[in-house]
Amino acid sequence: MIRNYLKIAWRNILKNKLYSFINIFGLAIGLTCFLLITLYVVDELSYDRQFKDAERIYRINSDIKFGGAEQRMAVSSDPFGAILKKDYAEVEQYVRLYANNSRRFIKKGNEFLVENNCLHADSTLLDVFPLNIIEGDSRRILTEPNTLVISQTAAKKYFGNASALGKTLTIGINNPIEYKITAVYEDMPSNIHFQTDMFFPFKNINDYKFDNFLNHNFYTYIKLRKGVDYKEFEKKFDVVIDKYILPQAKVFMDINSMEDFKKGGNYLKYSLTPLLDIHLKSDRIYELSPNGDIQYVYIFSVVALFLLLIACINFMNLSTARSANRAKEVGIRKVMGTQRNSLIIQFMSESVLTSYLAFMIALTIAILLIPYFNDIAGKQFTIQSLFQVQYLPFLILLPMAVGVLAGYYPSFFLSSFRPIEVLKSKLNANYRRSNFRNTLVTFQFVTSLVLVISTFIIYRQLNYIQNKNLGFSKDQILVVTGTSSLRDNNHVFKEEVKKMAGVKNATFAGFLPVANSSRTDNTFSKEALFNTQNSFNMQAWEIDEDYIPTLDMKVLQGRNFSKVFSTDSSAVIINEKAAKMIGYDNPIGKKLYINNGNINDVKALTIIGVVKNFHYESMRESVGPLCFRYGKSAWVTAFKINTDEPQTLVKQIEAKWKTFAPEIPFNYHFMNESFDEMYRAEQRIGTIAMVFSLLTVFIACLGLFGLITYIAEQRTKEIGVRKVLGASVWSIVQLLSKDFLKLVCLAFLIASPLAYYAMNIWLKSFAFRTEISIWIFLGAGVVTILIAIFTVSLQSMKAALMNPIKSLKSE
Known part of the structure; x- marks a missing residue:
C-alpha cells in the first residue's frame, strides 16, 4: 500500500514539473537556511558545556560607580576567591585567570615567535576547568614558578612530534626566563569563552601588589557545592565588602562606612554570572574574548523557522490553489469506495516525498555553502559538523516533520471534497478566492x-x-606591535620610520581607542584628602607628546605635552567628560590628586589641557572620564601615513625593523581594522x-x-x-x-x-x-x-x- 502511495506521488510530481520544481526548490532553500542556522544556534548554546559540573561554576563580576564614573567589569580583585573559599563552606573551589601579560615572545631556534593569548592561572585550574591532560601530572601543574602548561598545538609548534614534557622554552627578550613544561593538554574546543595555548603560574606575575581588594584585574571563578542557590549566595558579598574591602579603602580614603560611600551616589557591588551564561548573556568590559549575544540567537532561530515556514506556505498555497485539478481524481476515487483516511495518507505521502527530495538538495547546498557561512558567521564548521551522531535522528526526522507540516492542511482540504459537487463541476466557483x-x-x-x-x-x-x-582619526594609522622588544632602540626605530616618505607622524601608543588595546583606571581626587565626595575613578593612559597630533585629536583648552616643560611629568590632560564631572569652568592650572594606595602618599597633578571627547570604547558605551599622563607605553607604535601604496611603505618599515631585530617577527595592522573588529x-x-x-x-x-x-x-x-x-x-x-x-x-x-x-x-x-x-x-x-x-x-x-x-x- 505504501509503495503504491509513493508511486502515485512520484508520478504526480513528474506530471506537474513546474509546480513540483517551485515546491522542491522553495523547500530546499528553506531547509538549507534552517540547517545552517541550526548549526550556528547549537554552537552558540553549547559554550562551556563540556566542563564537568559547568552548572555549578560562576564568575565573580564587579559593578562600581565612583564619582560619577560607572564600570561593569568581568573582573574582580585577586584575594576575592580565596576569601570566599576560606569563609564560606558553600564554595568548593576557586581559580583565578590573569590576562594582563597575555603577549609573550617565545624563542624557537634563532628567532622569536609571538603568542598573543597567554594566561596566568592558579594551580586549582583543573579543579574548576578539567582540561584533558595528555602528558604530565595533573596534580602538580602550576604549583612552581617558571613552569608551563601548554596545548597540544603549542607542543607541536615548538617541538614537532617529539614529547614536550620536561623540555624548556625561553620566554622574553629583555629578561628571558627558562620555563619548564610540566603538562600538555588537549586543544581547547572553539566553544569555550576563553582560549589560550599557554598557562603560566601565578608565581611568575611580577610587579603586582597582591592581596589588594581595591584593584580589579583578575577573572575569578568559583565552584559552588551541589544544591547552593547562587542568588542567595550573592547576598553574602555585602559582608565581604564590610569585613575586607572597607578596611583597605580607609587606608587611602577618608571613609567611615559603606553607607557614607553610598550617600555620595556611589556603589560597589559584586555578582555572579553562571559559566553557561557568560558567552551569550554577559556584555561587561574586559571580557576574556568577544562574546555572542542571546538576542541574536533568538533572532536567528525565529528567522530560520520563518524561512522554513514560508517555504511550507508555498507548498500549502499551490496545493490548495490547484485543488480544481485534483478534484475529479478525489471524486472518482471516493465514488469507487476510497476512504478519506486513504486520501489523506496519499496526499501526505506526496508532501513527505517532496520534502525528502528537497532535503537531499538542501544537504548538498549546505555542504557547499559551509565555507562561505563560516566567513559570515565567524565559525569553524566542517562537513562533519552536519553529520555528528547526535544530529542523525534530527536529520532523519526533519524532512518528515516538514512534509507533515506542509501537507497537513492540503491533505485534509483535498480529501474533504464531496463527490457529487466535484463531478457536477460545482467546485470551480471557489478556486479564485x-x-x-x-x-x-x-x-x-x-x-x-x-x-x-x-x-x-x-x-x-x-x-x-x-x-x-569619533574625536580621533582611525584612517591611515599603521600600528606596529611589539616595539618594546627593541629595547633602547625603540625610540630610534620610531624616529627612523618617521623620516620615511609617506609617514606624517609617529607615537608610542600602548593605549589606543580600539578593541584589544590596553586599559587602566585609577582613583583621583580634587583635594589632597580623598573622600567619597571629592574622589572618582577614570581611565589614565600614558602617552608621549606625539600621541594627540598623530591621532588628530583636538585640544580644546590649554596645551599638549611637550619635552620643553620638565614639569609635564606631573601634568595631566583630561577629556571633556572628566572636566564636566569635576565641575571646573576653566580646569587649566587646577590640581588633581592621585595616591599610591596610602592616604599619606599623595601626588599632585596639574591640569594643562582638555581634549575633545573621543570614543575609546564601543558606541554601545557612553564616553567616560579619561586623562592622559606624560610617559611612554611602547609595546605599540602608531604611524600616521599618507600614501596611495601602503603595502610598499609597510615593506620599507619591515626592512627597517629587520635592521634592529632580525630575530623578532614584524607584526602590524591598520587601526581601522581594529575599529571594524569592535x-x-x-x-x-x-x-x-x-x-x-x-x-x-x-x-x-x-x-x-x-x-x-x-x-x-x-x-x-x-x-x-x-x-x-x-x-x-x-x-x-x-x-x-x-x-x-x-x-x-x-x-x-x-x-x-x-x-x-x-x-x-x-x-x-x-x-x-x-x-x-x-x-x-x-x-x-x-x-x-x-x-x-x-x-x-x-x-x-x-x-x-x-x-x-x-x-x-x-x-
Missing part, C-alpha cells in the same frame, strides 16, 4: 518586509558608526540579515509566481473572452495582479510597526545611534512591492498576450 491562502501570502510578505526593513536599519547604524566624528558582530548580523531577507523575498515571490501561473491557466478562457470583447492587455494584467498586490500592501502596513518595535529595542543597546527614518520603511516597502509587481506581472503579461483563438478554439 481563499481567505486562508490570502492569509498565508500576507504572512510571507510580512516576514519578508520585517527582515528587509531591519536590514536597512542595521546598515544605517553601521554607516552611522563608520562616519560619526563591530564585527553587528557587521555579521547585517550580512546575515541581508542574505536572509533576500531569500525570504525570493521564496515568497516564488510562491507568488506559482500562484499567478496557476490562476492564469485556470482563467485562460476568461482572458480569451475578455480580449475578444476588447479588453486591453493592461486591464487583464490588472485583473490578475490586483488581488496579490493588495496583499503585499497589507503586509507592508502590518510589517512596518513590527519592524520599528524590534529595531528600536536593538538600537537602544547603543549609547550613540542613528534615527529610524520613515524613508527606510517607504524604501523597503517600495523595493519589495516592485519585486512582487515584477513577479506577478511577468506571468500576467504572458497570459494577457496569449492569442485568444488558441484559448477559445475548443469552444
